[in-house]
Structures are given as structure tokens and as C-alpha cells.
Amino acid sequence: MGCFHCFVPINKETSHVYSRKVTSERSKLLSSSSPKAELESVSGPKTRDEAEANPRAHTFTLQELKAATNNFAPECFIGEGGFGPVYKGYLESAKNVVAVKQLNLKGGQGDREFLVEVLMLNLLKHKHLVNLVGYCADGNQRLLVYEYMPLGSLDEHIHDLPPDRKALDWNTRMNIALGIAKGLEYMHKANPPVIYRDLKSSNVLLGENYDAKLSDFGFAKLGPIGDMTHVSTQVVGTYGYCAPEYLMTGQLTIKSDVYSYGVVMLELISGRRALDNTRPQGERSLVEWVKSVLKNRKNFIKLVDPLLQGRCPMGGLKQAVAIAAMCVQTQASARPLIGEIVDALTYMTRTDSSPKLKRSMMIEC
Incomplete structure (x- = not known):
């Protein structure tokens, strides 16, 4: 599976890049059929400066995220929202703590919400938006990996x-x-x-x-x-x-x-x-x-x-x-x-x- 690449923050100089990109993604979202295919089709930054300024959101395997959360152990559970349960994890490769959100297969959200989340957080970068570290789409499993916010929700x-x-x-x-x-x-x-x-x-x-x-x-x-x-x-x-x-x-x-x-x-x-x-x-x-x-x-x-x-x-x-x-x-x-x-x-x-x-x-x- 290919990775999303991040885009530079929206400003006057780069708004045309965002506009062109997001127009393309609008049509893809409206005709969503295969999140995996759509994730693979997203192209990255066009210049070296854009690529260096914005690290790629990493593609994780299910095994990597199981290892990070001790197989989604109860003691790692930190909360649950509409998407599904959230676990605190540790990425040995990156030496940092993350929050891993796992889609509840019986819940009200699914592939479309997963896709929108990844698209939006790779198009938008700001200090007051949570940072997406990466994602996993393995079989019917959908997981999102974020920076860990130690004080929880407001x-x-x-x-x-x-x-x-x-x-x-x-x-x-x-x-x-x-x-x-x-x-x-x-x-x-x-x-x-x-x-x-x-x-x-x-x-x-x-x-x-x-x-x-x-x-x-x-x-x-x-x-x-x-x-x-x-x-x-x-x-x-x-x-x-x-x-x-x-x-x-x-x-x-x-x-x-x-x-x-x-x-x-x-x-x-x-x-x-x-x-x-x-x-x-x-x-x-x-x-x-x-x-x-x-x-x-x-x-x-x-x-x-x-x-x-x-x-x-x-x-x-x-x-x-x-x-x-x-x-x-x-x-x-x-x-x-x-x-x-x-x-x-x-x-x-x-x-x-x-x-x-x-x-x-x-x-x-």
C-alpha cells in the first residue's frame, strides 16, 4: 500500500496546490468504493522542499500496532469514541508514545470516515489540529495513529x-x-x-x-x-x-x-x-x-x-x-x-x- 504524503500548511503561496488537490479528492470521496485503492492513488508533494518540510504519514502493519499496544491490552485502553476504542501505544521504531484508534466494526462509522480522516489530516497541518502519525488498513481492520495527548479530552x-x-x-x-x-x-x-x-x-x-x-x-x-x-x-x-x-x-x-x-x-x-x-x-x-x-x-x-x-x-x-x-x-x-x-x-x-x-x-x- 502506498503512503499519503503531507502538504505544506495552507497560505497564499500554496492555496492553489491545496485547491487543486482537494478538488481531486472531493470526487474520489463522493465515489468511494475502495479506501485501499484511493489511499494508493494519492500523489505526494511536487517539490523537494514540500517533501522535506512535511514528513509522510507512515503506513503501519497490524502486527506493528499490536506490538505497540501489547495486543490492544485492557491496561492500554484510554477511551472510546464514535470511531472505536483508543489505546495508548509505544512505537519502538520511533521511540515515542502514540494513541492508536481502532475502528469498531460494529459501530456507526466505517471506511468513508476512515478515508476522510486520513485525507483531511494530510491536507491540513496546524498546531491546533491533532497530528496524524500514520494509519493501517489491513483486511477489514482500520486503525489511525496519532500523537499522544497526555491530558485527554476537554x-x-x-x-x-x-x-x-x-x-x-x-x-x-x-x-x-x-x-x-x-x-x-x-x-x-x-x-x-x-x-x-x-x-x-x-x-x-x-x-x-x-x-x-x-x-x-x-x-x-x-x-x-x-x-x-x-x-x-x-x-x-x-x-x-x-x-x-x-x-x-x-x-x-x-x-x-x-x-x-x-x-x-x-x-x-x-x-x-x-x-x-x-x-x-x-x-x-x-x-x-x-x-x-x-x-x-x-x-x-x-x-x-x-x-x-x-x-x-x-x-x-x-x-x-x-x-x-x-x-x-x-x-x-x-x-x-x-x-x-x-x-x-x-x-x-x-x-x-x-x-x-x-x-x-x-x-x-
């Missing part, structure tokens, strides 16, 4: 904390929010844009310094190009994070990701889940609860996670709530672009006093 740090785990402080939460936004901005500025489609707290992984990286790109979709305003697709994702217009019509835009981002931002602020059926009827949907609280703007302090114990700057809190509230507007046109969010959060996290947001970013619930 979900584990804001929901149902065990007694021995300290709650994230305010500055860490806002830096995580900024990292997520930068990852999305990079994807949205690609040509054509890439829509993540499954942003949620469990898909945000944290490095040693709480550096946030987006993971799980099996549902990612190429966005509209030219005069197109949206792409129409089957509705996938996680209920509670999906934008209302996408749920109702299947019409997908980059603003769909912005809505999901707003939900994650609200989770960081409040410590609440996007959906929580254990709460009273009016509080089960995080977005609807927040909108009801913000009908009286003096009540916004009720949104703060009790685990913060009041330790957050008032100005920063107001800005964070304003950003999140704008992101979860019902009308997609009323939501900001992710680049605006990056600018606002960058300014907010770099200053001790919290400057006011520009008028277009003020709360409108």
Missing part, C-alpha cells in the same frame, strides 16, 4: 471531575477557547474551506500545557466554493452542538461550526454539558438555559462554573459570555466569523484589564 476536565482533579482556572479555559478558535480559523480559511461538523468538548484534546487540538475529522466536509452559499449533506454530528439551520435543512456552512464553537465556549464558562437530562426541564439544553438567563443581563453571573469559586475577571467574563452568545444566535448571519472570535480572544487573553468588545460582538439575546 470534556474530562470540565464535566464530572473526580475528587483528585483540580478544576481548570479561568485563564486556562480562555486559552483553550483561543486554541480551538485558531484551529477552526485555519480550516475555514482553506480554499475551499473545510467545515469540521463535529466540534464538541470530547473532540478537543489537551497537551501537557493544556494546548488544545481538534481531533476526529471523520465527519469533516469541504465547504461551499464560488457562488455557492452552502453545501447540502446528511445531518451528522452530536445533538446539542449542531446549528439549528443545519438540523432542519441539512444546509452546511462555516457558521455551523461557529454555533458549535459557541456551545463549547458556554461549557467552558458554565461547566455544564450541552445537554443534561438530569437537570430541570428548562435547564437541560445549555443554549436555551443561557438565553433565558441573559434575558436579564444582570443575571449573567449565574452562568459561571461554581468550581471557579468566583475567581475570574469581571470584564473577561462579560466578553466571553458576549462571544458565546453571539455564536449561538439562531440566525447564522448574526454569528461572527471565527476570525473575529480569534481577534477578540487574543486581545482578551493578552491584557490584564478586559477591553470592551466592538459593538458587533455585543450580546444580543
Whole structure:
């Protein structure tokens, strides 16, 4: 089996390379029949500089990954998502720790999601996107190998904390929010844009310094190009994070990701889940609860996670709530672009006093 080659990060000089490449891959994905054949057909970088700057994603054998995970031993198990179980492994050849994700053959995802994940993570390279080390397609086995993220998912740090785990402080939460936004901005500025489609707290992984990286790109979709305003697709994702217009019509835009981002931002602020059926009827949907609280703007302090114990700057809190509230507007046109969010959060996290947001970013619930 041939290997994928990585491409240089998207910028003005290389966007035409990406655009030409991704147009070709769009047609392949739409007519997917044999992931192995498609993986073999993908050509690599055209120049030595591109090849040297971007190491190839390695093709692993099933035996190599069995050896790395002690035959997928229970003690190596670190979690499970929609794709399947994830194991911590050690690659003797590379002398590094990795995370090995194994497709659940009885699950809801399959060859197409596997192929999309590999394609996307070889076309897109950014410090806030998880790095794909390699993959394995052996018989009916599909495995993905990533850099190991030692602190696990964001979900584990804001929901149902065990007694021995300290709650994230305010500055860490806002830096995580900024990292997520930068990852999305990079994807949205690609040509054509890439829509993540499954942003949620469990898909945000944290490095040693709480550096946030987006993971799980099996549902990612190429966005509209030219005069197109949206792409129409089957509705996938996680209920509670999906934008209302996408749920109702299947019409997908980059603003769909912005809505999901707003939900994650609200989770960081409040410590609440996007959906929580254990709460009273009016509080089960995080977005609807927040909108009801913000009908009286003096009540916004009720949104703060009790685990913060009041330790957050008032100005920063107001800005964070304003950003999140704008992101979860019902009308997609009323939501900001992710680049605006990056600018606002960058300014907010770099200053001790919290400057006011520009008028277009003020709360409108």
C-alpha cells in the first residue's frame, strides 16, 4: 500500500496546490468504493522542499500496532469514541508514545470516515489540529495513529471531575477557547474551506500545557466554493452542538461550526454539558438555559462554573459570555466569523484589564 504524503500548511503561496488537490479528492470521496485503492492513488508533494518540510504519514502493519499496544491490552485502553476504542501505544521504531484508534466494526462509522480522516489530516497541518502519525488498513481492520495527548479530552476536565482533579482556572479555559478558535480559523480559511461538523468538548484534546487540538475529522466536509452559499449533506454530528439551520435543512456552512464553537465556549464558562437530562426541564439544553438567563443581563453571573469559586475577571467574563452568545444566535448571519472570535480572544487573553468588545460582538439575546 502506498503512503499519503503531507502538504505544506495552507497560505497564499500554496492555496492553489491545496485547491487543486482537494478538488481531486472531493470526487474520489463522493465515489468511494475502495479506501485501499484511493489511499494508493494519492500523489505526494511536487517539490523537494514540500517533501522535506512535511514528513509522510507512515503506513503501519497490524502486527506493528499490536506490538505497540501489547495486543490492544485492557491496561492500554484510554477511551472510546464514535470511531472505536483508543489505546495508548509505544512505537519502538520511533521511540515515542502514540494513541492508536481502532475502528469498531460494529459501530456507526466505517471506511468513508476512515478515508476522510486520513485525507483531511494530510491536507491540513496546524498546531491546533491533532497530528496524524500514520494509519493501517489491513483486511477489514482500520486503525489511525496519532500523537499522544497526555491530558485527554476537554470534556474530562470540565464535566464530572473526580475528587483528585483540580478544576481548570479561568485563564486556562480562555486559552483553550483561543486554541480551538485558531484551529477552526485555519480550516475555514482553506480554499475551499473545510467545515469540521463535529466540534464538541470530547473532540478537543489537551497537551501537557493544556494546548488544545481538534481531533476526529471523520465527519469533516469541504465547504461551499464560488457562488455557492452552502453545501447540502446528511445531518451528522452530536445533538446539542449542531446549528439549528443545519438540523432542519441539512444546509452546511462555516457558521455551523461557529454555533458549535459557541456551545463549547458556554461549557467552558458554565461547566455544564450541552445537554443534561438530569437537570430541570428548562435547564437541560445549555443554549436555551443561557438565553433565558441573559434575558436579564444582570443575571449573567449565574452562568459561571461554581468550581471557579468566583475567581475570574469581571470584564473577561462579560466578553466571553458576549462571544458565546453571539455564536449561538439562531440566525447564522448574526454569528461572527471565527476570525473575529480569534481577534477578540487574543486581545482578551493578552491584557490584564478586559477591553470592551466592538459593538458587533455585543450580546444580543
